[in-house]
Amino acid sequence: MSIGVQAIGGVPVTTRLAMKMEDSLQAFAVRAACFIGELEVPFSEEFDGHDYGATHVIAYIGDEPIGTVRVRWFKSFAMCERLAVMQRFRGNNVGSLLLERCRKLAESRGCNMLYTQVLPADTGYWERQGWQRLVPEAMSSGPKPIVAMVKRVDPNQPMPEVEAPEAIVLRREPTLDSAGMPVGAIAN
Numbered sequence: 001m002s003i004g005v006q007a008i009g010g011v012p013v014t015t016r017l018a019m020k021m022e023d024s025l026q027a028f029a030v031r032a033a034c035f036i037g038e039l040e041v042p043f044s045e046e047f048d049g050h051d052y053g054a055t056h057v058i059a060y061i062g063d064e065p066i067g068t069v070r071v072r073w074f075k076s077f078a079m080c081e082r083l084a085v086m087q088r089f090r091g092n093n094v095g096s097l098l099l100e101r102c103r104k105l106a107e108s109r110g111c112n113m114l115y116t117q118v119l120p121a122d123t124g125y126w127e128r129q130g131w132q133r134l135v136p137e138a139m140s141s142g143p144k145p146i147v148a149m150v151k152r153v154d155p156n157q158p159m160p161e162v163e164a165p166e167a168i169v170l171r172r173e174p175t176l177d178s179a180g181m182p183v184g185a186i187a188n
């Protein structure tokens with residue numbers, strides 16, 4: 001898939017993986033502006049405890065971070081989430097560029113399926129990026145209805161069989177105790 005964004009106003013747009021704390025802070029700053037500031041997502045929901053086990057992809061115009069997406073790695077899929085582009089830079093395919101970078105990253109790691117959970121109102125955006133619904137209906141996983149969507153990493157291969165799709169559609173992260181263990185688990 002070719003993505004038609006290389007420059008905005010003559011300044012190159014690039015993507016990079018967060019490699020050090022400062023990079024992660026740039027991803028968090030973009031998410032704070034878009035999700036907490038603009039979309040009024042509560043801080044505790046946005047920063048859910050999974051950021052330090054995830055890969056962050058960041059888009060830059062010159063040296064300025066303007067977009068980000070988080071990828072978490074599961075056994076049979078890579079989960080893309082927290083996709084955000086600063087409002088004033090939208091409509092330049094930066095979102096598409098970030099998702100394509102995720103796809104290539106997943107490909108390089110031998111992963112064959114991308115997975116995401118989106119709000120019903122956002123499914124049109126993802127379908128335009130070549131994603132499809134895993135199951136037709138929205139599900140409830142927490143307070144908001146979500147739609148599970150998937151995309152093949154290699155568009156020339158058939159969609160991998162998903163075992164027990166409802167198990168991942170409704171996947172909920174365990175609540176962690178103060179030691180970082182799932183509540184109810186026995187710590188040693």
Ligand SMILES: CC(C)(COP(=O)(O)OP(=O)(O)OC[C@H]1O[C@@H](n2cnc3c(N)ncnc32)[C@H](O)[C@@H]1OP(=O)(O)O)[C@@H](O)C(=O)NCCC(=O)NCCS
Binds near residue numbers: 090094123125
């Ligand atoms: C969704 C988002 C990342 C897209 O970033 P972007 O860089 O503008 O995306 P692209 O340039 O690749 O695509 C823009 C196109 O998607 C459309 N689009 C944006 N959000 C959409 C949505 N929720 N539903 C349907 N289409 C949408 C735009 O209207 C635009 O259409 P056009 O090309 O016909 O003008 C950005 O709008 C954003 O950060 N939104 C707030 C955060 C958010 O809601 N994230 C959840 C992921 S959907």
